[in-house]
Amino acid sequence: MIQDKSVGSRLFNFTNTAILTIIALVTVLPFVHVLGSSFATGAEIASRSFLIFPTKFTLSAYKYIFSTDTILKSIGVSIFVTVVGTAWSMLMSTMTAYGLSRRDLPGRRYIMFFIIFTMLFNGGIIPTFIIVQKTGLLDSLAALIIPVSINVFNMIILKTFFQNLPSGLEESAKIDGAGDFAVLFRIVIPCSLPAIATISLFYGVTYWNTYMHAILYLSDAAKWPVQVLLRQIVVLATGISFDSAEYSDVPPPSQSVKMAVIVIATIPILIVYPFLQKHFAKGALLGSVKE
Structure with missing residues (x-):
């Protein structure tokens, strides 16, 4: 007993x-x-x-908000940036992590040193802005994705996870004639779904909460993600313009409108999180084992 x-x-x-x-x-x-x-x-x-x-x-606050397409356009921008950005970052991070997980990669330690160096030191806002401007990304949604394609911390977690996979899987695949890309996409990634789901969640939340880069690189209000519009409404009490012909009722109190906008901006990421949460702890822990 x-x-x-x-x-x-x-x-x-x-x-x-x-x-x-x-x-x-x-x-x-x-x-x-x-x-x-x-x-x-x-x-x-x-x-x-x-x-x-x-x-x-x-429901007056929600009727007031959705009487114009400003919020819907902003949410659409955030969804596009989140989906495309997460897919792009996962592709870049996965390929980089897989390459660095190969112990026979020439100059592997030097490459890792320069990558980790960027975690401690970076050029800062002004040099980054100049690079974005000179590459023609300014005032485009690509400016919210390409400059932050790879998060070094997330890449290191994936790299460590890939290194912990049994080496026999890759060796068996190569004996059967599979190349490096075939091993990555047919063997390594399917065996790493917990880590992939975890890092995808990290990237997804980061892109959904994009704010500073949008403020710096986007001057067109029509391209603002929902977080920037949220700041305009909550802090500056601006950002939504209405035509009197579109909304003829008495406008709800501004405080109620602000709260409704916060709810609308928060719910999408809350809906996605439960589907990935079961992989979160497992993926993060397995990918954090010291090499």
């Missing part, structure tokens, strides 16, 4: 559960407040400083 847990063990479990519950509440409650405020009336928002469940639900 399993012996009863000691008093110290039960006390530790209770304390651990209490601390994690408090952290979870501190993390979740602000978003619940934002969600509740987006459905609340102006009078209720003005009378309650912290609102979780509004007594009267209203």
Whole structure:
């Protein structure tokens, strides 16, 4: 029979559960407040400083936002940048990581040194801006993708994961006549799905939250991702223009509109996360084993 847990063990479990519950509440409650405020009336928002469940639900803020295509265009830009950027970054990171995982690669240690050097030192904003300008990427969505094609930390995780795969898999494939690309795409990647899913999530969140690069490189407001538009609405109270003929009702309170925009900008990435979360811990841990 399993012996009863000691008093110290039960006390530790209770304390651990209490601390994690408090952290979870501190993390979740602000978003619940934002969600509740987006459905609340102006009078209720003005009378309650912290609102979780509004007594009267209203969709006026969402109707107001979607009465123009500004938000939809911005979300479309963010989705395009996230999908294309994640696919491009995963292709570049995977191929780089696979090449560096090969111990017979000439100059492997020197290449790794220069790559890791970029984690510690970089040119800064002005040199990077000049490069983007001179290469013709300025004011294009490619400026949000190409300059950040590879994240060195993510690439190192993939490299370490590839090195931990059994060498017999590659040797067997090469005996059957497979080349390096065939080994990578038919053997290595299918065996590395936890790591691939984890790094894809990292890249996806990064591209979805693109803000600083959009501010620096995009002057056309029609190309703004949702995070930049969100800042215009929440901080500067601008960014959405309406025609009186399109929206004839009484506009909802600005606070309710701000909360609704935050919800709209947050929900897409929350929908994607659960599908990759099961691979997250496994992929990150397996790819972080020291070489």
